[in-house]
Amino acid sequence: MNSVLNFGSINIDHVYRVDHFVRPGETLNCRDYHRFAGGKGLNQSIALAQADASVVHAGKLGAGDGWLKTLMAGKGVDTRFVETVDGPSGHAVIQVNSAGENAIVIVGGANRLIDENDVQRILAGFGPHDYLLVQNEVSAVPQILLSAKAQGMTVVFNPAPMTLEVPDYPLDRVDILIVNTVEAHSLTGESEPERICEIFRRRYPHAAMVLTLGSRGAIYCNPQMQIHQPAEQVNAVDTTGAGDTFIGFFLAELIRSADPNSALAFASRAAALCVTRQGAADSIPHRTEIEMPITE
Numbered sequence: 001m002n003s004v005l006n007f008g009s010i011n012i013d014h015v016y017r018v019d020h021f022v023r024p025g026e027t028l029n030c031r032d033y034h035r036f037a038g039g040k041g042l043n044q045s046i047a048l049a050q051a052d053a054s055v056v057h058a059g060k061l062g063a064g065d066g067w068l069k070t071l072m073a074g075k076g077v078d079t080r081f082v083e084t085v086d087g088p089s090g091h092a093v094i095q096v097n098s099a100g101e102n103a104i105v106i107v108g109g110a111n112r113l114i115d116e117n118d119v120q121r122i123l124a125g126f127g128p129h130d131y132l133l134v135q136n137e138v139s140a141v142p143q144i145l146l147s148a149k150a151q152g153m154t155v156v157f158n159p160a161p162m163t164l165e166v167p168d169y170p171l172d173r174v175d176i177l178i179v180n181t182v183e184a185h186s187l188t189g190e191s192e193p194e195r196i197c198e199i200f201r202r203r204y205p206h207a208a209m210v211l212t213l214g215s216r217g218a219i220y221c222n223p224q225m226q227i228h229q230p231a232e233q234v235n236a237v238d239t240t241g242a243g244d245t246f247i248g249f250f251l252a253e254l255i256r257s258a259d260p261n262s263a264l265a266f267a268s269r270a271a272a273l274c275v276t277r278q279g280a281a282d283s284i285p286h287r288t289e290i291e292m293p294i295t296e
């Protein structure tokens, strides 16, 4: 069976529901406050597991936050490489406005303590049948991309959050790049999806790209094909984790079916369900729910 090794962040999300995002100089009361499990890495691992993929998570958290590891294991994620450190876990401060949009500040904490030794030690057990997934919330991303490709793995990169360093990463080692329009603009200088796909194909003729367009859906492109999947229209309560849900379900279904059409449709339905619920990891649906009509 193909496994996905996800080198990913593990965060505690502090979520503040507000009427509008706080403005410079303003002090704002929130409507409510919740603490959730999150992190793009943790969310994507849980999405993969709930979409029935075999997923091994590699990441770090503070010694007092074992509940996050227990939660992941309970959702079906293999947590043998989730390791504890003496410092604090990563966390996120998230405002969610009345339209369900979010504004996020992250603090790396333990997520930034992954080093080259961890990368070599953990990757040693994986090979050409396996997938490597990584986002941009952990340290050592360039080493992860280089070493995973050297092991013959299929490399999937979600450069979120985008930073100034990403264009200098070894992106030629990436087999599937998953970006939103903001990230794609930073990499290509273009905003128009057709132009983004054109540039991507020219630069990386061996690779595929998934371009997520929010309420306009998503595009899959490689040198041979381009597919557009419209988004399902739902009333968004909280969009946090929707991108992560999309990625986990897309990859799980691509591995299962080898069909990007069905992977896009499956992912789009999962993301639509996710935005009708509060929180990040807590709002990720299970594969069995994808078949049912969405109730809001």
Ligand code: RIB
Residues within 6 Å of the ligand: 009, 011, 012, 013, 037, 038, 039, 040, 043, 091, 092, 104, 106, 137, 240, 241, 242, 243, 244, 280, 281
């Ligand atoms: O993609 C959503 C995630 O981004 C949140 O769970 C938060 O932790 C940040 O990493």
